[in-house]
Amino acid sequence: MDHWSKSCFLTLVFLIHFSFSSHLSKAADTLYPDRSLSGNQTIVSQGGIFELGFFTPGNNSKNFYIGIWYKQIPVRAVVWIANRDHPISDTGASELKISEDGNLVLAQSGIPVWSSNLIMTTSTNSTVAVLLDTGNLVLRYGSNSSAALWQSFDHPTDTWLPRQKLGLNRISGENQLLISWRNLEDPSTGLFSHGIDPNGTDQYFLWRNGTKYWTTGLWNGKIFANIPDMSSGNYLSYVHVSNERENYFTYTFRDTSTISRLVMDVTGQAKILKWIESSQEWLWVCLLPSDPCSVPSLCGAFGSCSLETVPFCSCLEGFEPQSSTDWNLSDWSGGCVRRTPLQCFNSSVNREKDEFLMISDVQPPTNPQYLGAGTAEECESACLRSCFCTAYSYSGTCSIWNGDLYDLKKLSNGSSTGDSGVLYLRLAASDLRSENSQRVHGIIPIIIGAVAGSAVCLVVAVALIWKFQSKHPTGVSEEIKGCSLVLFRYKDLVKATNRFSEKLGAGSFGTVFKGTLPDSTLVAVKRLERTGQGEKQFRAEVSTIGQARHVNLVGLRGFCSEGSERLLVYDYMPNGSLGSQLFQKKSKIVDWTARFQIALGTARGLAYLHGHCRDCIIHCDIKPENILLDSEFSPKVADFGMAKLIGREFSRVLTTMRGTLGYLAPEWISGLAITPKADVYSYGMMLLEVISGRRNAEVSEDGNVTFFPIWAASKINKDEILSLLDHRLEGKANVDELRRACRVAVWCIQDEESHRPTMSLVVQILEGVVEVNTPPIPKQLYNLVENREDMLSSEATFGGQTL
């Protein structure tokens, strides 16, 4: 779409509209001395890019502010606010105007609320305020457009716009700072700020409440040391001005049609956001620092930070947010408070002793006190002796913490081994009891849900074996490095792929090519078909995996959207797809240990998609071709072109047919709405293929169709599991793992969604944390075979490709 002709058109409409309006009759971008702005009136920059007027932030706020936002973007992004700390309540009784002394003033019922606060030296009854297409509001003499008396760019709120200076006035010592909002709905001055070094060096800092916690590193004339990606000129270019009067940078985007901004966010990260026209959303392309949990005290007292949850902050068990309103609006600084006070302080004679809750896989708070206790028990009783001791840990040495706990980080499950990464948190015994019973309750309904309700329900006792330590310590969740999503230029990708010369394969709606970035990293570049489907797929990919990060999801490095070209750039996976490893004739077959880890890793990736990111993501197309393998054969779920993003509050999602036949859950075929359990079904089908090393449906040379899962389900039902194992493995497999994998696979392909386990339960079963009983044989598989001719002919029609 031609951006400029669209904005010109809008401006035209606007001008026509306002030429009939009694107010603002001269120019729609200017506020004149004899005019004022009130109610819902606005002024709009000449090109129709920015708009200034009253607005109210968020959905529940009753406060109004004067602000500037993008005129044409439906998801309102306010880039500047006049009165952030002085809201008004009634726009009808308020006006923004040029006062008699030439200042720009906001007044409510005649009482000034905010002013540009200039001391005017000459008679200035001719000053005007003009909103420019850069987003800058400039106060100047009407007749002389070169001299700005005052400009909003000199008084930033939380946003740094392209071409805006952000720096230090060396003479006055005044330093321009971006300061975060207090929370998502309150633009008043928050805790986090971003600005250049007030001491005069060429680097930007981030501060929390005045304490520095991050730096861009020094500018070397080309890049900032700590953000080479962003500053290397790939898509941002900086201009540095340093002289005896000032020290500042401005930046622009290489692609000038990009609508982007840098915001000091309420989470303590500076974010570069880009407007994605095709998906109508603001997407971050860079987060500084990349790890939100490195922001000090982000989650407040007794909060814990995890990269794998949204929001990042949660309260430790036994604690609740001090203010749930603030907490829900992403202001976590108030931290958490105990549900029940420690009984240590209770003067009653028959008080209960406090107890400790073991929390594993954590990075404990900094600044412990070290005690000379020789054993864990001594360490525990040392902590109990002081009413101020709130936690201890013991790994050879005894560390205790007194008072509030800050900066606790939750790591991936199973990522720490032994006693390191284990913290014992002191709680009132009554809270500990409720935590324990909650834990158990959390699991039983899932399993009962997975078994009950079946017409052929066998009442099975499912033994729960609770192990606090995972038997399979796995890698820490991958750290997000540098800029998380890079905007690539088309010509750079043409170069990286050597003009799209080395084809790796064809995914849904596009072809994948091998590429080499200038720093020699190998990438896979997917070039999407230039059709409506390609556009849809692009949106799905960028908005889903662009925001989901997990060690078992393929890493999207960035994308390119220029003209009609849509490209996605991924990490290169040297071992190709699981499909090619299993089904193509290879000299070396994947051994059982690797297969089991692939099954487990894939389940973890899916569990993360289903439950751990902002919205629940249903992949919708799980099959061996979409599981990629890195150099260590660690699996990465790929190809999110079919994925459905649904909010947490979803019940069931209506849908059109997606996915690949053979892996499709019955609810797809019968046209019912789908839930994450559809992925569970496809996963189960795939797991049978991983175990057996053969396709589930095969046509033999004499034309006979074999549908493997039925046979497999009946063998598993009789516990004849070794007969399912890929014969090429010659029986070399861990039988316990094999049994768990076989059983869980058949549970996954149950007809009724409610009988299938969730992906996180699958993970626990594979890990051996939860035991699983023999699954019943799914009935619909038989029906499928009845109709197998149809099924196979439709598969032939679609050539095994996705629909």
Ligand SMILES: *[C@@H]1O[C@H](CO)[C@@H](O)[C@H](O)[C@H]1NC(C)=O
């Ligand atoms: C602006 O406010 C007036 C009076 O409150 C109302 O009649 C008018 O419809 C509003 N215009 C818009 C565009 O909301």
Ligand SMILES: *[C@@H]1O[C@H](CO)[C@@H](O)[C@H](O)[C@H]1NC(C)=O
């Ligand atoms: C306001 O409501 C809309 C739609 O109901 C929602 O998408 C948006 O996230 C809400 N904004 C905030 C700040 O809660």
Ligand SMILES: *[C@@H]1O[C@H](CO)[C@@H](O)[C@H](O)[C@H]1NC(C)=O
């Ligand atoms: C500005 O003030 C001068 C004298 O004080 C007057 O002649 C002139 O008309 C005023 N201009 C406007 C635009 O009010």
Ligand SMILES: *[C@@H]1O[C@H](CO)[C@@H](O)[C@H](O)[C@H]1NC(C)=O
């Ligand atoms: C505009 O203002 C500048 C700076 O104050 C001054 O140098 C210039 O002479 C003025 N031009 C006119 C036409 O008033």
Ligand SMILES: *[C@@H]1O[C@H](CO)[C@@H](O)[C@H](O)[C@H]1NC(C)=O
């Ligand atoms: C500025 O320099 C002084 C003295 O070198 C140092 O104490 C101070 O921490 C510096 N401030 C910042 C923000 O780096």
Ligand SMILES: *[C@@H]1O[C@H](CO)[C@@H](O)[C@H](O)[C@H]1NC(C)=O
């Ligand atoms: C910020 O700093 C001030 C003064 O240094 C202190 O009183 C206040 O409690 C701090 N706020 C937070 C949320 O840390």
Ligand SMILES: *[C@@H]1O[C@H](CO)[C@@H](O)[C@H](O)[C@H]1NC(C)=O
């Ligand atoms: C905060 O969110 C939680 C969970 O969504 C909800 O139960 C609670 O009522 C919310 N609190 C407030 C004050 O909105």
Ligand SMILES: *[C@@H]1O[C@H](CO)[C@@H](O)[C@H](O)[C@H]1NC(C)=O
């Ligand atoms: C103190 O302990 C007694 C006995 O267990 C209990 O009934 C009482 O509620 C406790 N008081 C507080 C403030 O927790």
Ligand SMILES: *[C@@H]1O[C@H](CO)[C@@H](O)[C@H](O)[C@H]1NC(C)=O
């Ligand atoms: C870790 O395991 C616990 C209990 O099994 C579960 O509640 C939690 O969601 C898991 N967290 C992650 C990040 O997987």
